[in-house]
Amino acid sequence: MSEDVYAVPDLTKKVGYGRRKREQEMEERGEREERIVDIYATADNLDPVTQQDAVQENTAQVQCGGSDQSKKNRSRAAAVCLMLLCLLLAVIIGLVIKYSELNTEKNNLVKDLVQMQSKYSNLTEQKNQSSFDLLLLQSRFNNLTEQKEQLQSRFDLLQSNYNNATTERDQRRKMLCEPHGxxxxxxxxxxxxxxxxxxxxxxxxxxxxxxxxxxxxxxxxxxxxxxxxxxxxxxxxxxxxxxxxxxxxxxxxxxxxxxxxxxxxxxxxxxxxxxxxxxxxxxxxxxxxxxxxxxxxxxxxxxxxxxxxxxx
Missing domain, CATH: 3.10.100.10 (Mannose-Binding Protein A, subunit A)
Known part of the structure; x- marks a missing residue:
């Protein structure tokens, strides 16, 4: 009989390390010992059938008390788990939203990068075209400069010839002019x-x-x-x-x-x-x-x- 009583301990209780917890455990342990003593004290005075019934009743009471406490503990654990699940779900939802925002921002950055690459390509093409045009203009400028120098040389020669011809003409006119005063x-x-x-x-x-x-x-x-x-x-x-x-x-x-x-x-x-x-x-x-x-x-x-x- 005593083995059945000791065989059903309340293992669902949390162990506390504070002073108040220790006092509550000592009080519960004292009550359990008093019940056990009462059972042993009255066992010799009862007949075997009566003693068996009494032990079963006390055991049932102890088991019922432990069962209620276990249910409370399970309810608390379930509430804590539900809260953790809700918190986890909120975190997951936040991460999903953040991921969506980051993904949208990434797509925008990719579009901007593509546009910038396109602009860079256009600018590079324009730069190459401008460089080609500059080389062409430089070549034309060099040609025009050479032609100008040639024309200037021809003009100087013509000017010199003109001056010589004018001098000769004036000398001839002077010779024709001098007679008759x-x-x-x-x-x-x-x-x-x-x-x-x-x-x-x-x-x-x-x-x-x-x-x-x-x-x-x-x-x-x-x-x-x-x-x-x-x-x-x-x-x-x-x-x-x-x-x-x-x-x-x-x-x-x-x-x-x-x-x-x-x-x-x-x-x-x-x-x-x-x-x-x-x-x-x-x-x-x-x-x-x-x-x-x-x-x-x-x-x-x-x-x-x-x-x-x-x-x-």
């Missing part, structure tokens, strides 16, 4: 009538005849250089016949050169000129006085003149 200056071959005596002064028509007898004509002013020449050689306060007239048609002033060039700008008329003061002022003189410039005069007036010889 003509002067070659600034590319113009001219003759200025002497200032004295006054009897040497002539009308516009006579002045022209004097010039034509010497292979020339009254001077034509078609540039500023010629105007400056006339101002320089005319002398102060003197009239000089010019090769300008409107005898063919009043108001239509025309030069005496071969092309019959009409009067165009620039003109050097004196202020208020031409005025046709006598209604027969059809010829032009240059007056180098206070209001210097061109004046229309009667063609039969007697003045000095300037001849110009056109040289080839």
């Amino acid at each position: 003509f002067t070659f200056d600034g590319g113009v071959c001219y003759y200025v009538s002497p200032p004295e005596p006054e009897t040497e002064r002539k009308s516009w028509e006579d002045s022209r005849q004097y010039c034509t007898k010497r292979q020339s004509d009254l001077i034509v002013i078609n540039s500023r250089a010629k105007q400056d020449l006339v101002e320089r050689v005319a002398g102060k306060n003197r009239n000089m016949w010019l090769g300008l007239t409107d005898r063919e048609r009043e108001g239509a002033w025309t030069w005496l050169d071969e092309t019959k060039t009409p009067l165009t700008t620039p003109t050097y008329w004196a202020p208020g000129q031409p005025d046709n003061n006598t209604s027969q002022d059809d010829c032009v003189v240059f007056w180098n006085g206070g209001k210097k410039g061109w004046y229309d005069k009667k063609c039969d007036e007697r003045n000095r003149w300037i001849c110009e010889r056109v040289l080839c």
Whole structure:
């Protein structure tokens, strides 16, 4: 009987190491010993059947108490396991979400990498094309530089030839200009009538005849250089016949050169000129006085003149 009692110990209880745990274990152990003592104390006074029933009843009570405690412990263990499972499930769900986010970020990075590789390839192709274009331009530049140097050399040669030809032409013109008292200056071959005596002064028509007898004509002013020449050689306060007239048609002033060039700008008329003061002022003189410039005069007036010889 005593072996059956000792054969059912409560092994589901947790072992505690605190003072309160030890006191609870000692109290439970004392109660168990008291039950066992009671069983042994009353065993001699009962008959065998009665003793057997009493032992079975006490054993059942001890087993029931241990069974309730075991159920409580299992319930607690199940709750703890459920909590651990829930926590584990939450961790797994979090890891799955994090993995999904990381996988999405990875895919985005892969797309960006592909795009960057594509851009890099395009830039590399553009760079290679630019390098090729640069080499082509450099080659063309070198060719143009060489052509420029050749053209410059040819231009220098032509310029030198032109200068030599101009010098030779001026020398030849000077030789052709010098007879009959003509002067070659600034590319113009001219003759200025002497200032004295006054009897040497002539009308516009006579002045022209004097010039034509010497292979020339009254001077034509078609540039500023010629105007400056006339101002320089005319002398102060003197009239000089010019090769300008409107005898063919009043108001239509025309030069005496071969092309019959009409009067165009620039003109050097004196202020208020031409005025046709006598209604027969059809010829032009240059007056180098206070209001210097061109004046229309009667063609039969007697003045000095300037001849110009056109040289080839």
